[in-house]
Amino acid sequence: MDKNTTELLKIENLQTSFFTKKGEVKAVDGVDLTIESGETVGLVGESGCGKSTISLSLMQVLPQPAGKITGGKVWFKGENLLEKTKEEMRRLRGDRISMIMQDPMVAMNQLLKVGYQISEVLKYHENSSSSLNLKDRCIDLLKRVKVPAPESRINDYPFQFSGGMSQRALIAMGIANNPDLLIADEPTTALDVTIAAQVLKLMQEVQKETGASIILITHDLASIAQICTRVVVMYAGRVVEKAPIKTFFKNPAHPYSVGLIQSVPVLGRRRDQLYSIKGQPPSLMDLPKGCRFAPRCEHVFDKCLNEYPPEVTLEDRHKVSCWRFV
Amino acid sequence: MQGFIFKRIGIAIMTVFLVLTIVFFVFRMGAADPVSIMLPPDASEKEAQMLTKKFGLDKPLKVQYLNFLKNAVRGDFGESFRYSEPAAQVFLARLPATLKLAALAFALAVVVGLSVGILSAVKPGSLIDRVGRLFALAGMSLPSFWVGIMLIMLFGVKLQWLPISGRGGFLNYIMPVICMSLYSIALITRLARSSMMDALKSDYVVMARIKGVPEKNVILLHAFKNASLSVVTVIIGILAVMITNTVVVEMIFSWPGIGRLVIESFFTRDYPVVQVFVIFLTILVTTLYLIMDIIYAYIDPRIRFQ
Amino acid sequence: MFSLSNTGVNTKKAIGARLPYLGLVCLVIFFSCVFFAELIAPYDPNEGELLNATLPPFWQVDGTVEHLLGTDMLGRDVLSRLIHGSRISFLISVGCISFYGSLGILVGLMSGFFGGRVDMFIMRLTDLWSSLPGIIVLFMLASVNGPSATTIIITFGIMGWPGYARIVRGECLSLKERDFVRLAKVAGCSDLRIMFSHIFPNLVNTIIIMATIEVGGIIVATATMSFLGLGTQPPSCDWGLMLAEGRQYITYAWWLVTFPGIAIIVAVLGFNLTGDWLRKVLDPKQKLR
Numbered sequence: 001m002d003k004n005t006t007e008l009l010k011i012e013n014l015q016t017s018f019f020t021k022k023g024e025v026k027a028v029d030g031v032d033l034t035i036e037s038g039e040t041v042g043l044v045g046e047s048g049c050g051k052s053t054i055s056l057s058l059m060q061v062l063p064q065p066a067g068k069i070t071g072g073k074v075w076f077k078g079e080n081l082l083e084k085t086k087e088e089m090r091r092l093r094g095d096r097i098s099m100i101m102q103d104p105m106v107a108m109n110q111l112l113k114v115g116y117q118i119s120e121v122l123k124y125h126e127n128s129s130s131s132l133n134l135k136d137r138c139i140d141l142l143k144r145v146k147v148p149a150p151e152s153r154i155n156d157y158p159f160q161f162s163g164g165m166s167q168r169a170l171i172a173m174g175i176a177n178n179p180d181l182l183i184a185d186e187p188t189t190a191l192d193v194t195i196a197a198q199v200l201k202l203m204q205e206v207q208k209e210t211g212a213s214i215i216l217i218t219h220d221l222a223s224i225a226q227i228c229t230r231v232v233v234m235y236a237g238r239v240v241e242k243a244p245i246k247t248f249f250k251n252p253a254h255p256y257s258v259g260l261i262q263s264v265p266v267l268g269r270r271r272d273q274l275y276s277i278k279g280q281p282p283s284l285m286d287l288p289k290g291c292r293f294a295p296r297c298e299h300v301f302d303k304c305l306n307e308y309p310p311e312v313t314l315e316d317r318h319k320v321s322c323w324r325f326v
Numbered sequence: 327m328q329g330f331i332f333k334r335i336g337i338a339i340m341t342v343f344l345v346l347t348i349v350f351f352v353f354r355m356g357a358a359d360p361v362s363i364m365l366p367p368d369a370s371e372k373e374a375q376m377l378t379k380k381f382g383l384d385k386p387l388k389v390q391y392l393n394f395l396k397n398a399v400r401g402d403f404g405e406s407f408r409y410s411e412p413a414a415q416v417f418l419a420r421l422p423a424t425l426k427l428a429a430l431a432f433a434l435a436v437v438v439g440l441s442v443g444i445l446s447a448v449k450p451g452s453l454i455d456r457v458g459r460l461f462a463l464a465g466m467s468l469p470s471f472w473v474g475i476m477l478i479m480l481f482g483v484k485l486q487w488l489p490i491s492g493r494g495g496f497l498n499y500i501m502p503v504i505c506m507s508l509y510s511i512a513l514i515t516r517l518a519r520s521s522m523m524d525a526l527k528s529d530y531v532v533m534a535r536i537k538g539v540p541e542k543n544v545i546l547l548h549a550f551k552n553a554s555l556s557v558v559t560v561i562i563g564i565l566a567v568m569i570t571n572t573v574v575v576e577m578i579f580s581w582p583g584i585g586r587l588v589i590e591s592f593f594t595r596d597y598p599v600v601q602v603f604v605i606f607l608t609i610l611v612t613t614l615y616l617i618m619d620i621i622y623a624y625i626d627p628r629i630r631f632q
Numbered sequence: 633m634f635s636l637s638n639t640g641v642n643t644k645k646a647i648g649a650r651l652p653y654l655g656l657v658c659l660v661i662f663f664s665c666v667f668f669a670e671l672i673a674p675y676d677p678n679e680g681e682l683l684n685a686t687l688p689p690f691w692q693v694d695g696t697v698e699h700l701l702g703t704d705m706l707g708r709d710v711l712s713r714l715i716h717g718s719r720i721s722f723l724i725s726v727g728c729i730s731f732y733g734s735l736g737i738l739v740g741l742m743s744g745f746f747g748g749r750v751d752m753f754i755m756r757l758t759d760l761w762s763s764l765p766g767i768i769v770l771f772m773l774a775s776v777n778g779p780s781a782t783t784i785i786i787t788f789g790i791m792g793w794p795g796y797a798r799i800v801r802g803e804c805l806s807l808k809e810r811d812f813v814r815l816a817k818v819a820g821c822s823d824l825r826i827m828f829s830h831i832f833p834n835l836v837n838t839i840i841i842m843a844t845i846e847v848g849g850i851i852v853a854t855a856t857m858s859f860l861g862l863g864t865q866p867p868s869c870d871w872g873l874m875l876a877e878g879r880q881y882i883t884y885a886w887w888l889v890t891f892p893g894i895a896i897i898v899a900v901l902g903f904n905l906t907g908d909w910l911r912k913v914l915d916p917k918q919k920l921r
Contacts, residue, residue, distance in 0.1 A: 056532075059535075059536060061532055061535045061536055063527060063532075065450065065451065086541075090535075090538050090539075090540060090541070091538060092538070093535065093536055093537065093538040094536060094537040094538030094539075095538055098536065098537070099536045101529060101532070101533055101536070103529065106528065106529040106530065107529045107530055107532075107533045108530060108533070109530040109533075109534070109548050109551070109552070110530075110552075110626075110627075110628065111551050111552060111625060111626060111627065112547075112548075112551070117537075120534070120537050120539050120543075121537045121538065124537070124538050124539055124540060125538055157627040157628070157631070159627070159628050159631075160631070170533075173537060337756070337759075337760065340760070341760050341764075344760070345764070345768075348772070349772065352772045352773075352775070352776055353772070353775065463901075463904070463905075466848070466900075466904060467848065467852075467897055467900040467901050467904055468893075468897060469852045469855055469856060469872075469893065469896050469897075469900075470856075471855075471856055471859050471872075471875070472875060472889075472892075472893035472896065472897075475875065475879060475882065475889045475893070476889075476890070476893065478882065479882055479886060479889065479890075483882060483883055566765045566766075569765045569767060570765060570766065570767045570856070573767060573860060574856055574859070574860065577860060578879075588771070589860060589861075592771060592774070592775065592862075593861065595775075597775060600771055600775065603768075603771070604768045604771060604772065607765055607767075607768055608764065608768065611764065611765055
């Protein structure tokens with residue numbers, strides 16, 4: 001908290017577990033993460049590595065009663081979110097922090113009109129002093145996310161929307177109250193490639209307009225390259241590398257990051273040369289003692305297996321947790 | 327939407343017609359030969375012929391069937407052998423007593439079932455959830471006629487707190503209503519709980535929370551609206567269960583309604599009254615299903631815009 | 633998005649976790665009675681001495697250890713009648729389920745497999761059919777055939793198939809799209825062969841679960857019908873009939889109405905609890921409810 005005053009979100013040692021019948025699943029296990037005002041950060045990692053759990057934890061909408069935050073602090077604009085009451089959190093959600101979910105088809109309530117679902121975000125947060133009524137503000141929002149004929153579309157139901165249009169409507173809900181932080185959880189996974197590109201572009205424009213910080217959760221490095229300024233790599237519930245976007249693609253440090261970049265198919269390269277990281281990620285119920293990537297790592301040595309590596313700063317803003325750099 | 331309703335009305339009419347036809351053939355072709363039932367054993371051939379003529383049984387089957395349908399549309403199902411009155415009239419005189427009982431039991435089942443079901447889904451593992459689940463299991467496993475007898479034995483015979491038979495004041499309603507709604511409460515609780523839990527786990531509920539919608543609205547609007555689709559189905563199904571239960575409960579508590587009437591008529595071979603019962607219930611149930619379909623379409627736009 | 637599939641947990645471990653102990657105990661009692669009634673029951677269920685009529689259970693003042701649960705108005709041993717009564721419940725349940733189960737499976741398979749117009753027609757018929765209250769059919773059948781166990785079986789047989797048909801159809805629809813069925817089609821198997829030797833074996837779990845769950849309901853319904861006089865007739869030792877006979881003596885012979893009810897509950901609890909457990913184990917996605 002010392003050096004930078006534009007810090008919007010600072011997550012310190014966040015731990016989140018799911019308590020299932022079979023035992024405790026440590027989905028997020030000691031994550032430190034800082035987001036500055038106005039930046040777009042990509043959060044990458046395999047599915048199940050805890051990316052989505054981080055966002056649900058900081059919004060405190062974990063599935064109940066299984067999900068529980070077991071430790072850490074989440075500073076948002078200088079206040080610890082984990083000490084806030086339920087009502088205070090509710091007021092923050094959809095207002096200062098909002099989120100775009102992965103699959104618009106299931107994220108929207110099929111039985112309620114799209115217009116109503118957008119209006120909810122406005123209705124329950126009484127801060128904006130717009131003179132327009134709810135309906136006009138909804139139309140306005142749909143216009144901003146480039147949904148054609150918004151006047152009639154607000155009376156449609158989600159099943160009458162295409163995938164791309166639904167995602168736009170979700171983005172409209174996300175930006176309705178000009179949030180300070182917008183989390184996009186794999187916003188393009190459920191969409192066609194061309195529509196995905198449009199949605200990414202839209203998010204970029206929205207950010208320019210509102211100045212919000214964006215966390216883009218994805219496993220798709222291409223979309224990160226397209227809009228992010230910084231990358232955070234997660235593996236098995238922990239952050240393993242943080243780097244500015246150029247450094248990450250040019251000079252990845254952590255063996256897992258290297259593997260990720262190598263496994264992206266490149267046009268012109270033969271298919272049988274496509275790289276894949278060997279092995280499976282560890283069970284989150286039974287984590288290895290040392291580095292969690294060690295069993296799959298090409299550069300593994302004794303220390304890796306016995307002790308978790310500390311975070312090392314390589315150059316400005318490039319940090320990595322790997323014994324090779326200690 | 328209109329086309330949808332018309333289609334459903336068509337199906338309802340077809341159902342009633344189908345049942346009318348089955349009723350005709352079952353009672354006409356089956357054991358219910360009114361001549362042999364009504365005739366004293368020492369009656370002469372001539373008297374038998376007269377009766378046969380009176381019931382139109384000498385005409386060809388096709389004519390009999392058409393006559394039956396024609397009369398049925400007018401609400402005429404012949405005369406009760408036992409009461410020498412039109413069967414429909416005998417039936418209608420007993421109907422209000424049953425409707426009062428059924429309405430109370432139904433209201434109790436819906437109110438208790440829904441509230442316990444929703445509350446236990448919102449807080450799984452809580453006291454109300456555990457009690458509710460135990461109660462639901464009991465309600466599904468206890469035969470309602472046995473519960474009725476046990477109630478009579480405890481509160482009627484032993485403690486003498488409640489009257490054991492007949493209609494009268496408010497106290498007369500307590501045991502029959504409990505006995506009649508027990509199974510339905512259990513069924514609604516169980517279903518409301520499981521469909522609410524499914525709804526509360528879904529992404530659209532998480533999304534509503536992410537939008538900052540107050541928890542009360544998340545539960546009662548977002549989750550319940552989706553859960554209500556399956557709840558509506560079971561609630562209508564429960565009305566059919568209640569009909570069976572009326573017969574049982576009215577027998578146990580000597581309630582002067584249609585349930586007891588139909589059993590008495592059945593055992594005295596007063597088939598016109600049984601026929602009225604069967605046809606009336608078919609119309610009632612098909613109407614209820616029609617209403618359910620309309621409610622369903624009202625809740626779910628995907629059906630409405632089909 | 634909340635899938636914990638990557639946690640590497642073996643779901644099979646969970647199966648042994650919470651066995652339905654109460655349910656299994658109930659089932660063991662029930663099936664011992666069904667199969668070994670002659671060995672367990674102390675007396676012939678249908679023979680009694682009027683001298684010993686309406687004896688209370690052994691722990692009451694006039695009770696004797698010779699008739700543990702007392703005797704009825706004809707001096708028949710209540711315990712022996714209850715033990716033999718389990719057979720009637722079991723046979724009727726088996727009869728009902730095999731009757732409408734096979735009907736429902738057949739209809740469901742056809743509906744799901746052929747799809748299109750056949751499916752439309754069958755599903756409409758199912759909707760229409762399940763909207764009829766069963767008691768109507770029972771009255772009609774009983775007036776033709778007379779009240780008896782066969783009447784009950786036929787009634788439930790006629791009324792019960794839509795439930796099976798719907799579930800089987802649903803399963804069949806999803807199985808149809810699976811590779812092994814497509815392969816069978818490509819290999820030139822006939823429709824009938826695909827239905828019965830490729831799709832049907834995959835439905836066995838579902839069918840077992842449904843059958844177990846439904847036995848409880850059938851036992852209650854059978855007892856209810858017999859109680860009303862529309863089912864089995866005297867001197868049968870059907871639990872529902874025992875209750876109906878005992879009802880007249882409710883003011884002084886409480887055991888005649890209490891124990892048959894408890895017998896029903898033991899049987900029903902056994903099937904319901906075990907069925908719920910089976911469903912959890914064999915159908916983790918909870919498609920059946």
